[in-house]
Amino acid sequence: MKKESISFLLFVDGNEAYLPVWLQSIKEQDYPQTETIVVTKSPLAHLEALQKQYSFTVLLTKGASRATQHELALAKASGTFVSFLYPTCGLVKDALKLVTPCLNEHPVDAVFSRFALLEQGLFNFYKQYLGIEEVNRDNYYYYLKSNAEFRTLAGKIIRTSLAKNLDYRQSDQAILEQLVAQEATVIWNSDQFFFWNLDLKPLPEFNGEAVTLHPRVLERLPLEPSDKISDTISILLCVDDNYCQKIAPLLSSLGRTTKQQVDCYLVYYELSAASLAFVVKLGNYLSNVKLIPTKISEWQHEQLQSFSMKNNKLPLAAYYRLLAAELLPNLNRVLYLDIDMLVNSSIEALWQTELGSNVIGACRDLAFTDHKDSWSYQLLEEQGGNYFNSGLLLFNLEAMRKYKIVERFIEFIQATANVYLLGDQDAFNLFFINNTKLLPAKYNTILGYIDQSQIEQPAIIHYCGFEWLKPWRITAPVAQVKLKWLNTYRQVNRRILGQVETKPLVSLIIPQLPNDSVAAFRKCESLLMQTYPQIELIIPASEQVDYLKANAGANIQINLAAGGASLETMIASAGGEYLFFLNGPHYFKEADALTKIMELALNYRSDLVLTHYLKLIKRGKDTILLGPDESKSFLDINLLSSEDIWREHVRKFSSLNGLLVNKHLVGELTKVQTVQALYQQIFNKAQAKFYLDDSLWIEVTN
Structure with missing residues (x-):
């Protein structure tokens, strides 16, 4: 790969002590096409010794202004590109190896890159690499505001022919702005080719008053009010x-x-x-x-x-x-x-x-406009209060x-x-x-901010923002007004889905709810977020029943089992055509979990559906979520050998949890002593059996 030549312009500015460090950092670069020009206003004290060790030329600019210094240095430079170095800035290890792709694989005129920071002898490198981005007239202002590197010539690599046409009588920020104004191809690379010494000088501040390039937004248009707004x-x-x-x-x-x-x-x-x-x-x-x-x-x-x-x-x-x-x-x-x-x-x-x-x-x-330190004011400045x-x-x-x-x-x-x-x-x-x-x-009331917005009668609720405040996700305990609107959405969803297409009733058999308040709330949330439109909950009386009754809506029936009721009694009281078992702290993972299970049962007239699950293991305050790979598909168990069935699937299910059963399977079952025995009877009696390899619920273990 051909490498573009680079001329390094080292402006000593009375800091000759740093010169050996600069020269050594350039010498160590694995990049043959370089020249080094040391620009100084006074003769160098150790010139002869330095020239024995390093290859460079000296440009003496006694009495010259800063602008003239730069112009003279550029006139002497022979490289395709020039790079400006000052006492505050130097090259990091392997910098030119990293910068080579920028200069050779892109049609580029200038490379701006992030600084590594040197402070009290320690380097701080920015760890996240965000790639290469092009800087243009419309986005320049925001790069300038966000990155101090756009405010100094230090560490910039610029095509020499362009650098010679810049006006160096201006500030560094204004000089670099000239490049963008001339529509040069400027790229921003978040990798770090140069370092900035904070012990010598802080990073330059943003000067908004000096900016002349602003985004080309839509100008105010001379529009006339509309004559007629349609009734539709x-x-x-x-x-x-x-x-x-x-x-x-x-x-x-x-x-x-x-x-x-x-x-x-x-x-x-x-x-x-x-x-x-x-x-x-x-x-x-x-x-x-x-x-x-x-x-x-x-x-x-x-x-x-x-x-x-x-x-x-x-x-x-x-x-x-x-x-x-x-x-x-x-x-x-x-x-x-x-x-x-x-x-x-x-x-x-x-x-x-x-x-x-x-x-x-x-x-x-309002979550942005109510707070002057928010992103909206960074983006729109004094008009940040109008951010929509x-x-x-x-x-x-x-x-x-x-x-x-x-x-x-x-x-x-x-x-x-x-x-x-x-x-x-x-x-x-x-x-x-x-x-x-x-x-x-009121026409766009953000749920996450509803308890702070002082909107008494929201016309439209917007469930944007935090993923855990979506109606199809399990939420954490939040303000009552947020829970109200989460469950209102869920009720509306189940109601219309039930009216659009008739579905059979599914009875969820839950012999015991968890005693832990967090686990109990999570369990209730997983039930209330279900999109399946016809659900019956068969549960024992507990503290959670009132919450479920208040938020279930018409499409979730609640059937309270008598205290100490047996599993057989709960099954017998079920009014659903299908039964699904999910006991204790175990809970649905997805809002459409029951919908997916029932689609399989109805489409293939299945008597029995076994479902995949993840395992949540609690270790003190920590939790670990474990689960094997899943195919998201289903298997017809009747097509497998009995040995395969037991080894790969049935063996995993030591309880009824995660099992969907057509109620006719349990109508004539003999009384059993254990859950495992009941499971075995159901499995043996079922004719159409399927295994759904999709993690739709979570087993909680201590």
Whole structure:
């Protein structure tokens, strides 16, 4: 591989004592194409001795200004690239070996890299390598704010032809800004090629007043208020197969609270036959909500795939909303909603809100705007109090088409993607900073902040943010108002799923609930989060019963067993067509655990389903989660030899836990003395037997 030549410019500035260290660090680099120029305003005291040991030339610049020093040094440099070194900055070991790919594998004009820090004789290296990112006019400002390395020439590697055209009369920050302004190819590498000596000088501070390059956001547009807002509410949802399974609560609550006709556009790229069938069933149930599947094109999908946002965890489907103006050419406005929302009151007033001369309407993200040390103020500075959550967006599609905003916004996101903390939400806030109407916060009430937001009557609850505050996850004990809305969502979900498709009742046999309060709460959560729409809980009286009754809703029946009731008595009292056993502290791992088990039982007319599990082992305050590999598939046990059955599967099940049984199997069983014996009778009597190799519940052991 051809290596580009580098000229190192060492500016002594009266610190001759550091010169041997610099020269030695350059000599030790495994990089043959270098030259070293020592720039000094006064003769060097030990020049002859140094030149015997190291190869370098001296440039004497007596009386020259700092700018002139740099210009003279650059005129003398013969390398393709130059690198600036000062008393505060030096090369780390193997630096040039690391920098070679940057110079040879990328068409690059300048390399900026993170400093290792030297303090009190100790080096501190930043351990996380984030790769190579391109710096441009739109993202430069945020790199500059976040990284002191953008404020000093020290340690920069710049193409010599460009370096010679910079104005060195300005500050270092301004000099480097010239490179970006000239649209040079500047890359930021989070690896560490140079160190900064904090004992000599602190890292340079950010000078915001000196910045001339700011992101090219959308200017204030001269928009006229809309003449007519349609009576039909147009909603935009973006879905894939995963999201499609979670749209029922939002759509059901939307139809229940809103009297106007609602046209709901489901934007997707690919959906399975099962997802499309579910959409059809759901659409048949909803009376005033019309579902309109809207497929994005291949080239639009490829365009969105080019996004590569650091710190972004959203699936690609979340970005379909960027194409709203193109996908819905006959609409002049649309209301985008995130899937993880629940509508609590009519949105008719929201829909009729006049945006005036704005392109979008959105609600403040109070978790950020209420705190001046938060990310929103770092991103938007003095306008940080206007930072909004992008889970609800009222789009002026007419304006977006007229001013070709979609194309401009996508270009902006692609240019700035690596500087965001919260993905395209930050991009929306930044790009539309001059064109956003703030809507009442009640229309996007974040569950994680609901107990601090002082919103008495939330119109829309948004289950975003913390993963443990999702209705389909087991949550920790939290404020009562949060538990209320978590369980409201779950109840709505079970209710509509039960109305869309009739399912047989499943009785969960739970002879004993855990005594430990944390384990008991976790167990209750795992039951309440189940999406299966027809459940009967057969449980003994305990402290948890009141909580279960208050939050179960109509689709979970609670059947209290008499104190000391036997397992046979509990089975006999079950009203379900199927029984599922999950005793003691053991709990469901996933919200759709029972749904998956029942799908297998119904699709294959199974009498018996054995299920895979993980093992949670408690060791004092620590817990360990163990489990073998799983295939996520199922096995027909009748196709296995009896020896294989026992060795690979049945042997694992020494109790009834995790077992789904058609109730007819236990209707005529003889009385048994042990659970193991009952299990053996059920297994022997079952005709259609399956093993589901998917960890759907967790066994808790001490």
